[in-house]
Amino acid sequence: MTKNPLNLRLSEIISLEDTFEFYRERISKYNNELKAFLQVSSPSDDKRGGFPYALKDNILAVGTRTTCGSRILENYESPYDATVTRRLDILGGKLLGKTNLDEFAMGSSTENSAFGPTRNPWDLERIPGGSSGGSAAAVAAGLSPFALGSDTGGSVRQPASMCGIVGFKPTYGLVSRYGLVAFASSLDQIGPMTRCSQDAADVMSMISGHDSYDSNTVRKEQSFDVSLRGYLKGLKLAVPSEMLNYPGLDSGVKERFLSIIEDLRRSGAEVEETSIPSVEYAVATYYLIAPAEASSNLARYEGIRFGPRVPSEDYESLTNKNRDIGFGKEVKRRILLGTFTLSATYYDAYYRKALKTRSVMAGELNRVLDEYDFILNPSSPVIAPKIGEITDPLTYYLMDIYTIPANVAGLPSISLPAGFVDGMPVGVLLTGRRFSDVSLLDAAKGIEDLSPSYRSGLAILPERWTE
Amino acid sequence: MNKTVIGLEIHAQLRTDTKAFCTCRADVFDLEPNTAICPVCTGQPGTLPVLNKKVVEFAIMAGLAMNCTINKRSVFDRKNYFYPDLPKGYQITQYFFPIAENGYLYLEDGDEKRKIRIRRIHIEEDAGKMIHQGTDSITGSSGSYVDLNRCGVPLIEIVTEPDLRSPAEARVFMELLRDTVRALGVCSGDMEKGALRCDANISIVDEAGRSSNRVEVKNINSFKFVEKALEFEQERISRTLSSGGDVVKETRSWSFSSKETISMRSKEEENDYRYFPEPDLPKLIVSDDLIKRIAGNLPELPWEKIERFIRQYSLPRYDATVLSSDGNIASYFEEVAQTTHKPKESSNWIMGELMRLMNEKELSVEEVKVNPEHFKELFELIDEGKISNKIAKDIFPFIVEGRKSPMEIVKEKGLEQIDDDRVIEDALRKAMTDNPSAVEQFRDGKEGVLGYFVGAVMKATRGKANPMKVNEIARRMLKG
Secondary structure, three states, X not given: OOOOHHHOOHXXXXXXXXXXXXXXXXXXXXXXXXXXXXXXXXXXXXXXXXEEEEEEOOEOOOOOEOOOOOHHHOOOEOOOOOHHHHHHHHOOEEEEXXXXXXXXXXXXXXXXXXXXXXXXXXXXOEOOOOOOHHHHHHHHOOOOOOEEEEEOOOOOHHHHHHHOOEEEEOOOOOEOOOOEOOOOOOOOEEEEEEOOHHHHHHXXXXXXXXXXXXXXXXXXXXXXXXXXXXXXXXXXEEEEHHXXXXXXXXXXXXXXXXXXXXXXXHOOOEEEEEOOHHHHHHHHHHHHHHHHHHHHHHXXXXXXXXXXXXXXXXXXXXXXXXXXHHOOHHHHHHHHHHHHHHOOOOOHHHXXXXXXXXXXXXXXXXXXXXXXXXXXEEOOOOOOOEOOOOOOHHHHHHHHHHOHHHHHHOOOEEEEEEEEEOOEEEEEEEEOOOOOHHHHHHHHHHXXXXXXXXXXXXXXOOHHHOO | OOEEEEEEEEEEEOOOOEOOOOOOEOOOOOOXXXXXXXXXXXXXXXXXXXXXXXXXXXXXXXXXXXOOEEOOEEOOXXXXXXXXXXXXXXXXXXXXXXXXXXXXXXXXXXXXXXXXEEEEEEEEEOOOEEEEOOOOOOOOOOOEEEEHHHOOOEEEEEEEOOOEOOHHHHHHHXXXXXXXXXXXXXXXXXXXXXXXXXXXXXXXEOOOOOEOOOEEEEEEOOHHHHHHHHHHHHHHHHHHHHOOOOOOOEEEEEEOOOOEEEEEEEHHHOOOOOOEEOOOOOOEEOOHXXXXXXXXXXXXXXXXXXXXXHHHHOOOHHHHHHHHOOHHHHHHHHHHHHHHOOHHHHHHHHHHHHHHHHHHHOOOOOXXXXXXXXXXXXXXXXXXXXXXXXXXXHHHHHHHHOOOOHHHHHHHOOOOOEOOHHHHHHHHHHHHHHOHHHHHHHXXXXXXXXXXXXXXXXXHOOOOEOHHHHHHHHHHHHHO
């Protein structure tokens, strides 16, 4: 191999003879430290051209277990391929392995994985973010040219920002969810995690499009087969004051964000502060809707077909026992929360109200996006915390404030590496109106051109993994 | 007088080729367990439902036939509960916004028609089936098996208003409903095979207008038991009321073996199903065009057929009703009537001999070998005096079995009516010789003695002599 794949864009990697072994060897060398992968594929005899990729372990691929980071699916062999897996494989994709995640994608740190946390390639003491932390760490350490994650409330974008890579959540309905183990069906969306927005577009051109197995995919064809120009001049960007003045926003992160705004203005973009009042209710709304759907989606893991199947005297205790052993604390917390808010007595007070708030929020966001091209805010209020540093789940919940609105309204949203604070990556988030995905990626390219996190158009990898 | 108030919740399995939300075959009744299943209907992680269009069309057909308003926008919901025959842990149904609402069917009540209102019709999916060892339920069973073939078979649930006034009326309504779904071709209507299932709600209102609590009766699996189970319950509630007791608001199960209802659970123990909109399916939008197209292509409905049979074939209402109750029998009747040009005779034979034999031998009308031409021949044989009505009935089973045509059977068995004057004269002559005093009596004016001689001739010819001819010849010969 004459060229080092770590310095190449995805389109170039795809054109190379065979890079599968190159990445596989890197995984065997570094995964013990990083714990990015839960399963790694065997060496491939297939020397055909193609391109390696990684899947978050809540996406099915025949020949692999799909554990969702949970004891209850520890031994679950994928009986079919997810649509994204099938599409990538048809186009020459070779699966490197399955990456770690918070159990059933519930969490923002990957600490909720039943198989232990993944470590941040920039500082092994720190979390990679989550829930797609394994995918983020794999791409950030150069263990895979790209990975797929799933984003329900920021699970692609937040770990991307904490690991210094690109995380893109497409418009809801552009990528099939068939074969993605459901967390909150109305919010879940698969998205690429890459080292630049052009790569994200290239991945999108392979995985997006209507799928007859997912009734929520749209027929509207969007071509991601584009060469991004990164044109910023004249773009109108809105910075929601509720987000800028959020008390939890770290001062270092804020400073970095403000300096990006200055860079953007210098490049000819208009950046204005605006108000989106309902954003204050984003976290509350999300933590009513997502657990409600999750409580139903996770009902199938009853300990008979899935799970350790601990013997019991009767059906009810069998279910209870297996779910007790099979699910971790955070998953149980959300199932209980969702069961409660959907109960007949509380449905109107919580779930119905959350649906109303959701539509109000979507309305406000869309109105802002009628006036502005994109909404701009930090991807996360803080840099990656240390593993075990945060024990209170609410602190993590509140950190999702920047990413949640895009899921609630089904909008495309991308996190881009935008420099460092205390040696750790910081990300900015750009969110557009529904189906503006391609122009969003184009604007993202513009930000990348300004960002100190890039070298030759690719997000910088920590030196430790590139020696 | 106390008034009985009954409302029904009826589940009808739709006869679509494939299941409601996946492409597995939907006709699973006779299959080996767990042979018509896929990742979707067994609730594998990551699978999603995709609505079968045919299910929507069938539901709209049923809605239109039952005079419902079709909601152009309806929504699927999840009904959440744990049971091993429900692999996703929820059933996809339509709870908040059903596809059809506010309909009615007319029930014939003597000369009167009673309107039975339909509250709603919604689409949902069936659950699997369980087999328990040693008991009827999962509680206390030493082993339970689950067959997921039925998971995802499409159903419509039809909910009536509490407009039925007696167990008998509930049964008649169920039969009308069966006839309707059969005429539409959307459901086989077989209660015995579980293709049509009925849960009944019953309460009794006393003279002062006070209503008892409502009791729900489940597990009714035949038309007969609709009536029986509700009679049992009516009796039980009345007895409780007259002894001053409280009727418990509960769900009871009809026990097929002991012919009684048994308490399953009180309303307090009922599940909270935590209904919420199914996020995996978009809202169901049906166009005016689709509704119009379906309305324009609805087949003839049972009550329409009854009126037409009365009009077109001059049948009594009773005949028209019986013949219309089964689409296959109705069309068979029409073929026979049109071939023989004798609708009333055709109706008599089909309702009488044919249906009796079908019951006896458990044959369906398709399995019966008698074709309309056979009826034509049979009627001609009778009309031409070649066989008597009695002989016709005697040979009918052989025609049904399909071996020969009526003519062949008559010939083969030598059953042809005797029209030959000489044979009749010989027999008569012998009878006259045997009983000369009877001949004298006739000649003395005792006309009644004629019957004796006719009888003697019929006996001698084993019933084959043409009775009209015997009469005529006897009269002539006896006069001397």
